[in-house]
Amino acid sequence: MSVILAHSNYGKSCVRLVKVARYEDRHDLQDISVNVAFEGDFEAAHTVGDNSKVLPTDTMKNTVYALAKQVPEIEEIEDFALRLTEHFLKNNPQTSRVTIDIEENQWLRIAVGGTPHHHSFTKSGNEKRTARVNATRESTVVESGIEGLLVLKTTQSGFEGFLKDQYTTLKETNDRIFATAMKVTWLYSRPEAASGPLWRGVRQLILETFAEHDSLSVQQTLYAIGEVVLKKFEDIVEISLSLPNKHCLLVDLSPFGMENHNEIFVPTDEPHGLIEARLRKK
Numbered sequence: 001m002s003v004i005l006a007h008s009n010y011g012k013s014c015v016r017l018v019k020v021a022r023y024e025d026r027h028d029l030q031d032i033s034v035n036v037a038f039e040g041d042f043e044a045a046h047t048v049g050d051n052s053k054v055l056p057t058d059t060m061k062n063t064v065y066a067l068a069k070q071v072p073e074i075e076e077i078e079d080f081a082l083r084l085t086e087h088f089l090k091n092n093p094q095t096s097r098v099t100i101d102i103e104e105n106q107w108l109r110i111a112v113g114g115t116p117h118h119h120s121f122t123k124s125g126n127e128k129r130t131a132r133v134n135a136t137r138e139s140t141v142v143e144s145g146i147e148g149l150l151v152l153k154t155t156q157s158g159f160e161g162f163l164k165d166q167y168t169t170l171k172e173t174n175d176r177i178f179a180t181a182m183k184v185t186w187l188y189s190r191p192e193a194a195s196g197p198l199w200r201g202v203r204q205l206i207l208e209t210f211a212e213h214d215s216l217s218v219q220q221t222l223y224a225i226g227e228v229v230l231k232k233f234e235d236i237v238e239i240s241l242s243l244p245n246k247h248c249l250l251v252d253l254s255p256f257g258m259e260n261h262n263e264i265f266v267p268t269d270e271p272h273g274l275i276e277a278r279l280r281k282k
Contacts, residue, residue, distance in 0.1 A: 019074060082133055125148070129146060184206060249267075
């Protein structure tokens, strides 16, 4: 029996970086985590232990810090990922594909007397801005996204008319709490379309659609969000959404002689429903 190496990749994960851009009137802050992955001519490293074409992952880590220093201001994470892929492909002919994934923690300026402080910040929960650049010497694909976007609405959500069998105990409702921690990613028609204003525009549209949509199911709201983003933004050609259904269950107060008029709930993290889909323009 013969064995072949069907696929391989290697790289450096979770390269943490905090960058401060210092100006006379303010400091800007960026807090990111970078993953680097190489694909290419690395079979000999696996089969015979020949490391002559293997760039150390420690070098990848150092490259992240060095390239961050080369640009003094805070740049969009998509632009930083593009610079990293360009550098690695240019300097590693044995590498055919470089993938860069970046997660950015969101820090907000602390308000002092109603004015944003120029060098003090507070972290905005667990929400992250994300970017992925997948590049070869022939093509580059850029993807942006949001992870951990926690939202909740107390009404305008229901779930009725669903399939039932002998194990179904869930009751139908036309008025429930809808909570989810969204993960959303989208693809651009061209790499240069990615920008901070566009990312913030997508985020705001997601929030507005969630808030205003009369939800008959998580699936329907997911589709409504994806549809409106694709229609609004010309340079976005595909969007993927993952919505875990963070259940808030109505508490039975009847043992205490009380009625619960959709007021008292117990939140649960696990198990939870998970609804996912990918939408693209025709």
